[in-house]
Amino acid sequence: MDIQTKCIHGDGAAYDTTGAVSVPIYQSATFAHPGVGRSTGFDYTRVQNPTREHLEKTVAGLENGVDAMAFASGMAAIGTLLELFSPGDRIVASDDLYGGTHRYFYGISVKNGLSFDLVNTSNLDEIRAALTPETKAVFVETPTNPMMQVSDIAAIAGICREKGLLLIVDNTFLTPYFQRPIDLGADIIVHSGTKYLGGHNDTLAGFLVAGGKEVAERLRYIYKTVGPCLAPFDSWLILRGIKTLAIRMEKQQETALLIAQWLTKQKKIKAVHYVGLPSHPHYEISKRQASGFGAMISFEAADAPTAVRLLERVRLIRYAESLGGVESLITYPLLQTHADVPEEQRLKIGITDRLLRLSVGLESAGDLISDLSAALGE
Incomplete structure (x- = not known):
């Protein structure tokens, strides 16, 4: 299916029998069980909500990922992402980053034991030179914010595969309409959904998209535990925005x-x-x-x-x-x-x-x- 059509119809699922063209807003914190040990598939909105599930499947489909998680903001997504790592781990990252990401790295994550090596990720030699035995991931913005530097995603993915590292790409500027990093070898995609995906400057949102099942399961566990989920109404607003993304x-x-x-x-x-x-x-x-x-x-x-x-x-x-x-x-x-x-x-x-x-x-x-x-x- 063409991506323009995907933007309009999302994952194609229907959640009620009314024939509603717009996905309903399930403004419910919890869901009743039909019996002991039985579930409708929805139990508590922090874990999953039908409106948010439709959005997440839509974004995962647009990025060709196996799963997507919708967050209350882009920074909430990055905060959850960094919970994948442990004290002593290092991350090589673009030296030209959104200021909020830089602030989170050095204002929050460093005190939690993570270290960051900032390099020009447009230069593959700089990436290679920054790698250490403690490096666990490469984090790339492309184009970067604000200097519009571009990194070769496929080439960096090759380095990461060789070294057993995760490749994380912030795809906010180009969106899956113009660029799909998972197809180029990325493991995780980050979005500030507030920006082009929402498109109307009227709500905050963030996303993580996983390219593989193992990393998706790890992120889902952190997501439900920490609880930075996107609310049903905001999920509906982002779905509305995506319809006109193309x-x-x-x-x-x-x-x-x-x-x-x-x-x-x-x-x-x-x-x-x-x-x-x-x-x-x-x-x-x-x-x-x-x-x-x-x-x-x-x-x-x-x-x-x-x-x-x-x-x-x-x-x-x-x-x-x-x-x-x-x-x-x-x-x-x-x-x-x-x-x-x-x-x-x-x-x-x-x-x-x-x-x-x-x-x-x-x-x-x-x-x-x-x-x-x-x-x-x-």
């Missing part, structure tokens, strides 16, 4: 390319980071492992005052955190998404007071360009 991703990407091309011609813009530009250093890798480039752009203003002026002058584009929704949002990573990343690390990867991150929405490309042009004073 058409949104195509349109947002189309507009993003036009804006990225326009930005490259502006005197007050020093650099544009968009994987869909042929000038991007990882353009060919992107074409090989993904069917699209997404709608995230980072760009560097000529100086800090220009960056701040643009943020304060945009009107149609909203100066706000988050991404992936129908509304275009612009973010200042230095003060927002990456504020908790140490300055030395920020500067090393290029997060300066000139850098801005733009999530392109569904507005007219002409209107968005006019808004940016007016804000730049062009």
Whole structure:
């Protein structure tokens, strides 16, 4: 079945006899047993709920995984993921990570005995050099947030198989519509479902998708024990969002390319980071492992005052955190998404007071360009 059809119909299961086209919201904390030792398949919503099960099967199907777990946020998903590891374990991770992930690694997991080796995961030699006998996994964002670096998933999967490591890929930016890391050898996929999967900036969600049965069972045990599950109503909202994922991703990407091309011609813009530009250093890798480039752009203003002026002058584009929704949002990573990343690390990867991150929405490309042009004073 084509992925566009999968987005609309999910796993195809029906949970009632009414003929409802929209999956019902089972707003129930618990479920009655038909008899001793018997179950309807649902006992307690922390463990499973019919609305959430439909969502999880839908996301697992889109990613070609064996199972998916829906969480109350992307960070709840990452927190659960890290419970797979024990004190003394090391994880090699992209040095250009979402600031919240970096904060969780160093603010929570380090005190619990985990260690992290941050490298440029676009460079296979750096990954190999960082591996130790204590390394248990490689954690990759691709494209990275916010510098839009791309890692070769299949090549890294080969290294991980050779060393017996888990490969974890954050697929938030491209979604399964454009990129399916399990098909390329990844073991676990992470999503902030708040972003493109939901698509409307109206709810929080996160996902872990397992590529194999063993890791799925381990994650399920942690999931039901820790209890960070997504509520039934929010599960329904994400299901509603996924129905339009395909058409949104195509349109947002189309507009993003036009804006990225326009930005490259502006005197007050020093650099544009968009994987869909042929000038991007990882353009060919992107074409090989993904069917699209997404709608995230980072760009560097000529100086800090220009960056701040643009943020304060945009009107149609909203100066706000988050991404992936129908509304275009612009973010200042230095003060927002990456504020908790140490300055030395920020500067090393290029997060300066000139850098801005733009999530392109569904507005007219002409209107968005006019808004940016007016804000730049062009």
